[in-house]
Amino acid sequence: MGQRTRRLRRGRALTTATAAVLVALAVPACSAGAEPSGSGPRSSGTTGSAPSPASSPAEPPSPPPSAYPLSTAPRTVPAVREHHAARGPGWKPAPAARVVVAPADRAALSDEAKLLAGELKLGYAESAEPGPGDVQLALAPKGSGPPESYTLTVEGGRVRITAPDEAGVFYGTRTLKQEIRGAGSAPEGTVEDAPAKPQRGLNLDIARKNFTPAWIENRLREMADLKLNQLGLHFSDDQAFRIQSDTHPEIVSTPHLTKADVRGINALAARLHIAVVPEIDSPGHLGAVLRAHPELQLHDVNGRAVKGAVDIANPASARLVDELLREYLPLFPAGAWHLGADEYQALVVRDPQASFPKLAAAARARYGPTARVQDLATGWLNDRAAVVRPSGKTLKAWNDGFFRGGVATAAPDLQVEYWTGKEIGARPPLEYLSAGRKVVNLNDEYLYYVLGQPNQFTYPTGRRIYEEWTPRVLRGTTAVPARYDPQILGGRLAVWADLAGAQTQDQVAAGIRLPLAALSQKLWDARPPQAPWADFRALADRVGG
Numbered sequence: 001m002g003q004r005t006r007r008l009r010r011g012r013a014l015t016t017a018t019a020a021v022l023v024a025l026a027v028p029a030c031s032a033g034a035e036p037s038g039s040g041p042r043s044s045g046t047t048g049s050a051p052s053p054a055s056s057p058a059e060p061p062s063p064p065p066s067a068y069p070l071s072t073a074p075r076t077v078p079a080v081r082e083h084h085a086a087r088g089p090g091w092k093p094a095p096a097a098r099v100v101v102a103p104a105d106r107a108a109l110s111d112e113a114k115l116l117a118g119e120l121k122l123g124y125a126e127s128a129e130p131g132p133g134d135v136q137l138a139l140a141p142k143g144s145g146p147p148e149s150y151t152l153t154v155e156g157g158r159v160r161i162t163a164p165d166e167a168g169v170f171y172g173t174r175t176l177k178q179e180i181r182g183a184g185s186a187p188e189g190t191v192e193d194a195p196a197k198p199q200r201g202l203n204l205d206i207a208r209k210n211f212t213p214a215w216i217e218n219r220l221r222e223m224a225d226l227k228l229n230q231l232g233l234h235f236s237d238d239q240a241f242r243i244q245s246d247t248h249p250e251i252v253s254t255p256h257l258t259k260a261d262v263r264g265i266n267a268l269a270a271r272l273h274i275a276v277v278p279e280i281d282s283p284g285h286l287g288a289v290l291r292a293h294p295e296l297q298l299h300d301v302n303g304r305a306v307k308g309a310v311d312i313a314n315p316a317s318a319r320l321v322d323e324l325l326r327e328y329l330p331l332f333p334a335g336a337w338h339l340g341a342d343e344y345q346a347l348v349v350r351d352p353q354a355s356f357p358k359l360a361a362a363a364r365a366r367y368g369p370t371a372r373v374q375d376l377a378t379g380w381l382n383d384r385a386a387v388v389r390p391s392g393k394t395l396k397a398w399n400d401g402f403f404r405g406g407v408a409t410a411a412p413d414l415q416v417e418y419w420t421g422k423e424i425g426a427r428p429p430l431e432y433l434s435a436g437r438k439v440v441n442l443n444d445e446y447l448y449y450v451l452g453q454p455n456q457f458t459y460p461t462g463r464r465i466y467e468e469w470t471p472r473v474l475r476g477t478t479a480v481p482a483r484y485d486p487q488i489l490g491g492r493l494a495v496w497a498d499l500a501g502a503q504t505q506d507q508v509a510a511g512i513r514l515p516l517a518a519l520s521q522k523l524w525d526a527r528p529p530q531a532p533w534a535d536f537r538a539l540a541d542r543v544g545g
Helices: 003-022 104-118 166-183 214-226 258-271 286-294 316-329 357-367 373-391 429-436 462-468 482-489 505-522 533-543
Strands: 084-085 096-102 122-124 135-139 151-154 158-163 187-193 199-206 229-234 275-282 297-299 305-310 336-341 396-400 414-418 439-441 447-448 488-496
Touching: 003 462, 096 104, 096 439, 104 135, 104 166, 122 305, 135 482, 151 166, 166 187, 166 229, 187 229, 199 214, 199 505, 214 229, 214 258, 214 505, 229 336, 229 488, 258 275, 275 316, 286 305, 316 373, 316 462, 336 373, 373 396, 414 429, 429 439, 429 482, 447 505, 462 505, 462 533, 482 488, 488 505, 505 533
Parallel strands: 096 122, 096 135, 135 158, 199 229, 199 488, 229 275, 275 336, 336 396, 396 414, 414 439, 439 488, 447 488
Antiparallel strands: 084 187, 151 158, 151 187, 297 305
16 A cells, blocks of 8 residues: 555554543534634634524634544444544534535535435535535545545544545445444544455355345445445355346246346445345256256266256256356346356266266367366366456356366466365365465355354354454465465355255344454454454444444
């Protein structure tokens, strides 16, 4: 972050030095109707209001900023990275206050402004000049800070939020919302804030458990307040296929999301600066498709059907999956796509070549005499990537869909979504990182919320994530070396509905609330958290929806 980072660190030192002395002091709120006097926004003159009518007693003048103690950093989830303390009364909403955007920023920021105005019960206006008590949102020049960064200044009875992009302005409004929800007022001074990791979110298995559109939209709102920006939707698995299809209606389960439902979810997500990342998992986890298309089922050398696996030597398997990919690409306008590729059952046996001679023969025909079944699976992954790549979307696949020592190699632009080291043949994270791969953390030791807790899974806790996990802990409990940190793009908490009836939707929402809050903290700020868990949990309860 360069100079911005150095400024942030200097501001943090000032805040930390004063916080211990001042933590018990409440920040008084200013009158939103007060007109600041003096020549500039940092004037040391008094702040007063116009004289009252003769029938009303005169109001005493407000004290000058110098009469106030230095402010302390706002308490939010995730915590702000840096706060430059100042003396002054702070800010709180008042009936006459508004959220304002300049006409030049209207197209970019009116959604953010109207949302905040509704949340804080303020008016909304388009104006180049904020009035007394107003909150001003504005775009800074592009490149003036890192992506999603923002500056929030409380001074002179007003609030100003600026950022080089719309997402940053939005995150500044989330900070202000939490300040008001948690303390009733925003402290004087300036917040300079930016995320440590670009990908932060939740992965949701809607294939094995039906989640209603309203429930999903509530999770989006919760995520947005935590500055999370990615929702993965795993909507195809052995149990069900959960989104309406026009090309293959025969595979769709009941109940399911209609395309209108999905458009509504995507529209809300876009307003909240969340990317919805769809996943049609293949060539495994396709049992719902195979029920309608048994001719595509993979069989072993003894003629036994292999659960959820399509025959990747059969060109018809690729045609069907590609038709689905092309159908859904326009339905999901965000910039990423998950190709799946995990747990293809032909590759979890001791000798895939002996168990699946047809696949082995197809591999040799395509890649030469030394090719194996894993090479055919790699070719399948690359072929599906080639279908999606022209859309410009970032491509993702699970780590156990990448194989070592093959003739075929997975395309270099595929991001590795690392979830496990427990699968047969699973490679440790360093193999991907040392090869230069970008990796996203979905460590099943900390970040897998598996309904019913089968196969030795236990529900993750916010405390364990908060106290033990970092983005560099990709597998088990051991962190990879710090030099690989730039290649780790972030992480997601993952809800998997292995035993779908084990919890209701409401129970899932309650169970993931604190893990999501802890995840947001650890992805927003790479430094160890300052507050102990008990304090963080109390804060999350207070500022949460």
